[in-house]
Amino acid sequence: MFKRSFRSLMVLLFASILVLSACSGGSQSGSSDKGEKELTFMFRAGTDEAKAYKSVIKQFEEDNPGVKVNVVITSADQYATKLKAAITGKRVPDVFYIAPGEVRSYVHSNILLDLTKYIEKNDKIKLDNIWEYGVDSYRFDGKIQGKGDIYAMPKDVGPFALGYNKTMFEEAGIPLPDKDKPYTWDEFINVCKALTKDTDGDGKIDQYGTGFNINWVLQAFVWSNGADFLDKTQTKVTVNTPEFAEALQWFADQQNVYKITPSIEDSQTLDTYQRWMKGQLAFFPVAPWDLATFDKELDFDYDVIPFPAGKTGKPATWVGTLGIGVSKTTKYPELATELVYYLTASEDGQQKLVDARIQIPNLKDMAQEWAADTSTRPANKEEYLQIVEDYGRPLPANYTYNGEWYDYFFANVQPVLDGKKTADEYVKEVQPKMQELLDKAIELENQAQ
Template sequence: MNRKSKKMFALTMSALMTTSLALAGCSGDEAGADGKVELTFMFRGNPEELKAYQATVKRFEEANKDVKVTMVQTAPDQYDTKLKSAIAGRKIPDVFFYNPAQVKAYVNSGVLLDITEAVETSEDVKLDDIWEKGVDKYRFDGKTLGEGAIYGLPKDLGPFALGYNKTMFEDAGIPLPDKDKPYTWDEFVDVAKQLTKDTNGDGKMDQYGTGFNVNWALQPFVWSNGADWINEDGTKVTIDDPKFIEALQFFVDQQLKHGITPSIGETQTLDTYQRWLKGQLAFFPVGPWDMAAFKEQLKFEYDLLPWP
């Protein structure tokens, strides 16, 4: 199978799933016992995503009778480690997901294939239909990120809404949030304190107001305080702005001052995502990719509201 065919596998998957895949630049093509070309597709995701990808791969194989795709599903919290191990061992999957923060390193080390021509000439992928800044996250010209050749297409680009445990609110007799009138941060902390409880009287908290991950949930704190990581023209880092520092301190204070989020030690025992699934958090960020899984996994009612 030639490189163009391998590119089209990635592009076909992208078109069918409105998701992004990267293509390995140095993975070998091997034929199985049945004479079919064997390709590997490595991804992370929940069972609902697996079903969607199985359907996509089936459609691809039906359209390409000489190809067999082996799917490698990995738990989200293990994916990066396993992908890096595969790269280090030169057992790179043909198609895989990767974080845009890794574009530069993976291009420079020859891991990724330049798919620019295939993307731009494909009848299946319409760049005009994909958020431009999403595509730019996977561009690199050898010097500047966001410019030049394309080494992947965006996956899971979307907002984190703020989810809340509706059942927990109702059980506690606390009025449900007003979707048209966001909390102030002080109001949010006050409600979160009311929902941080030792429910069995053993001296340990059994539920918390929230459990935000700094990688995914610091942005609303910073932006709502009038700060940002860089200036508007992208020429200066601005994390020394007093407003940024104030927002970061407020984020940290949720644990150290207000006690509405689990400690670092507690999250090592059970991370906040799992606590949310178990109904132990009042508020938690919800991405659109989570919603199918939550429909099956959550044993409580939840809803969405704007960030404070």
């Protein structure tokens, strides 16, 4: 109880710091010794993404003489900490990445500039040609996220598809998956069993059907089985249903019953991502941000399909996104919004990012052309568009004030994965604790308002 109370106090304290920092002003825009207008853009990126963004920024500077963009790049695991430090230190970047789950607190804390009027004045920004899911993720009317004013533009949308090792299927003489019809759970297990093998005859399994990370794939199985983490009001945790427990148990049984995924001991010597890269897994999730790395390092052919479907018979998965927002204290709101346009909605900028193989195009018409090109892997890129347009969903904590309630589920699920506790026992046990954390998040938001 003390730990939970202390954590809630710290969350409230941080929210207060954000409010005080925002009210006291401060950003990193200004003028250089040469009389240039300066903007600071802070983001996280790997090598390929950083190179692509620098190219877009260079074009922005060339098209806007007298403007200098100072780039601050961090690793993914350091970004949130460094951004919060910049905010509390009254050095808010003019332009920066923001996740959907941060929109509510950053709006309440006066960190984010409302971009709506700047977007409406910029006739180059065609919202009807940008994925609705991406734009709506950064809308907020003060109460409901997904509606109202726009506080960021989508850097990207990230549909999470299921990849499969096409070469492994062909060598085993197993029919390739149907890209238009998802496996049932039983069909998926049977295929995985057929592809789980001791390939070198040493008595140890070295090729598996799959090796999923529960944090990133359980949602697909839960949703396709007719269950969810929250009700429609986003105020009640709903993990304690038979359909949810069935999906969680099926996931755990992949290791404990069907033996189609590496054990914990096996994963300690070689994790499942490394096994996929070495061609030792039949199935593994593949997102657009993986494509550049897979182009360079995979020596087998692969493609993407829907995740296997539960009792609804329909596939499900999530769509990620990051946004690019503007500080409310920037000295140059029009210029900062123009930079956001270059990074999120300009044809030239999008083409540079797509050519770098780090995302699908934000622009719908460009995305259709991208998906139609079957000469680059994966051939079934159309699956990504179907996820964004049709059956993909936001992650459960995207639209709540914080994600502590959601994180609690995954932080304590290991006994189910180890076979020491049934899924039914776990969901009944964990739901009240998750609800308590969600109630506290709602209370914190009310206090922030």
